[in-house]
Ligand SMILES: [Zn+2]
C-alpha cells in the first residue's frame with residue numbers, strides 16, 4: 001500500500017443547493033450555491049480579506065464527515081478482507097476441532113468493520129444574496145459582505161433592498177383602509193428608513209473603501225452638503241433633484257429633533273421658509289414617493305463615484 005492515497009468524497013449540498021464554507025483566517029461561516037456566479041475555484045471570504053483556493057474553505061464538520069467516509073472506504077478495501085480471512089481461519093479451526101479433545105469456539109460480534117459516519121447539517125444564515133455583479137447566490141451572517149466569487153461589496157445591493165422594503169411599507173400605508181392620521185404619521189418613518197439605509201451604506205463604505213470619505217463629519221452620509229463637498233460636488237451636479245432631497249434631509253432632522261416643527265436652522269438652510277418658523281412641516285404622499293426615487297438615484301451616484 002502507498003503511504004499516501006486519495007479517496008474522493010462528495011460533500012452534500014443542503015436542501016436549497018447551498019454548500020457551507022468556512023474561512024481559514026477568521027473562521028466565520030457562510031454558504032454559496034455551486035453552479036452560480038463565476039467559473040472559478042478561487043474564493044474570497046465575505047467577512048475578512050482572506051482569499052484562496054476553494055479547497056481551503058471546507059468547514060470542520062465537512063472535514064470530519066469526509067474523513068469518516070474515507071476511513072470506512074479504507075476499512076472496506078484493505079482491512080475488511082483481512083478481517084474476513086481471519087474470521088474464516090478461526091471458523092475452520094472451530095470446525096476442525098469439533099471432534100477433538102480441545103474444542104475451539106469463536107464468536108464474532110460484528111461481521112462488518114464499520115466506523116460511524118459523522119453526518120452534519122449546514123447552518124441557517126441571516127441574509128441570502130444574489131450578487132448583482134456575477135450572479136453568485138450566497139448567504140452570510142449579518143447583512144454586509146463581499147461576494148465570494150467576484151469580491152464585489154454587496155452594500156449597494158443591500159441599500160437597494162432596504163429601499164424596496166420601504167416602498168412596500170409605503171404601499172401598505174397607502175391602502176384605503178388605513179386611517180388618514182396613521183398614514184400621515186407613517187411618512188416620517190419612511191423618511192427615517194430611507195436616510196438610515198443611506199447612513200448604513202455610508203458606514204459600510206467607510207469601513208471597506210479606505211481614504212475616500214473624511215473622518216469628519218462623522219455622520220457624513222446624513223449630511224448631504226458635506227458629502228457633496230467631499231465628492232467634488234458630484235451629487236449636486238448630477239442628481240436630477242438635488243435641492244429636493246437636500247430639503248428632505250432637513251425635514252428628517254426637524255422630525256427627529258423638533259416634532260416636525262420648522263426651526264431657525266431649517267430656515268437658514270432652505271430658502272422660502274422664513275414665514276413658516278414654528279409651524280409644522282406636513283409631508284405629502286407625493287414628496288415621499290419622489291424622495292424614495294431620489295434616494296435610489298443618490299445611491300447610484302455614489303456607486304458610480306467609487307467605481308467610475
Ligand atoms: Zn474570513
Ligand SMILES: [Zn+2]
Nearest residue numbers: 131134147150
Ligand atoms: Zn459576485
